[in-house]
Amino acid sequence: xxxxxxxxxxxxxxxxxxxxxxxxxxxxxxxxxxxxxxxxxxxxxxxxxxxxxxxxxxxxxxxxxxxxxxxxxxxxxxxxxxxxxxxxxxxxxxxxxxxxxxxxxxxxxxxxxxxxxxxxxxxxxxxxxxxxxxxxxxxxxxxxxxxxxxxxxxxxxxxxxxxxxxxxxxxxxxxxxxxxxxx
Numbered sequence: 001x002x003x004x005x006x007x008x009x010x011x012x013x014x015x016x017x018x019x020x021x022x023x024x025x026x027x028x029x030x031x032x033x034x035x036x037x038x039x040x041x042x043x044x045x046x047x048x049x050x051x052x053x054x055x056x057x058x059x060x061x062x063x064x065x066x067x068x069x070x071x072x073x074x075x076x077x078x079x080x081x082x083x084x085x086x087x088x089x090x091x092x093x094x095x096x097x098x099x100x101x102x103x104x105x106x107x108x109x110x111x112x113x114x115x116x117x118x119x120x121x122x123x124x125x126x127x128x129x130x131x132x133x134x135x136x137x138x139x140x141x142x143x144x145x146x147x148x149x150x151x152x153x154x155x156x157x158x159x160x161x162x163x164x165x166x167x168x169x170x171x172x173x174x175x176x177x178x179x180x181x182x183x
Contacts, residue, residue, distance in 0.1 A: 001050040001086050003094060006057070007038065009065040011047035022057075022073035027140055029070075029170060033058060042165040048074070048087045055083050058091050061165035066096040066153075068161045069102040088128050092149065101148035101158065106136055109143060122147075136177040140170070143177060153181070 006015045016031055037043040042063070045088060048056040056074035060067050069091060074084045104125065107118035122145070126132070130147040135155055137144050146158060155176050162171040 001048060001055065001083065001090060003058070003087075003090050004047045006045040006047040009047050009049075009051070011054055012045070015045060015047055015057040015059075018057050018073050018075060019059070019071060020161070023071060023119040027139075029166065033166065033169075037165060038059070043070075046091070048083075048090075050078070050083065052139055054077075056087055058087070060091075061093075061161055062094070062098070063161045063164040065098050065158060066161050067098040067100045069100065072102070084124065085128060088125075094130065099148065099150055099153055099157070100130075101133075101146055101153055102130070103137070103139060103144040103146055106143040106145050108145075135179040138177050140173045 004011060006012045017032065019028070034043055034045065038045050042061055044058075044060045044062070046058040046060070047054060048058065054075065055078045057071060058069060059071040059135075061070050072088065072091070074087065102125070104121050105112070105118050107115065107122045109115070109118070112118065125147050130149055131151060131154055133146040133148055133151065135146060137146060137155070137158070146153065159171060159174060162174055
């Protein structure tokens, strides 16, 4: 498996299609904004390929030594076949010298209709070497938990990525919900 720049590998259409299919509308940023931020050098739009087949996408935002894995998805045909694990580890390795983090929907939310999916997602990431940070965030109206490759990522640092990569249009829609001990 390899990671390619989606713009230069003719995979942008595949990435955009999977982006709209894999992520709920309330979690999506305008794709034009993502493209603009890629042109400005803040965002990487990555295609994941195996044996010439488009397998998935990763979209990251970088500010200073902080890297947000903003979106990560594997095509349905390649799920449950270790492609996700391989791809995630390649992505982590790509940013190994950075403070790398991501968000997942709060798996402890009792009112959600996809609790099992959320728990599986959390377990996938924990199994693949990230840790839960002790706070929850309201991200564009969705309650999320932050996972990172280090326990040293403050809410202020987290928010600084959004402020500097995506601007106030996005960062003003993010709020700290709670801090404390991990569940």
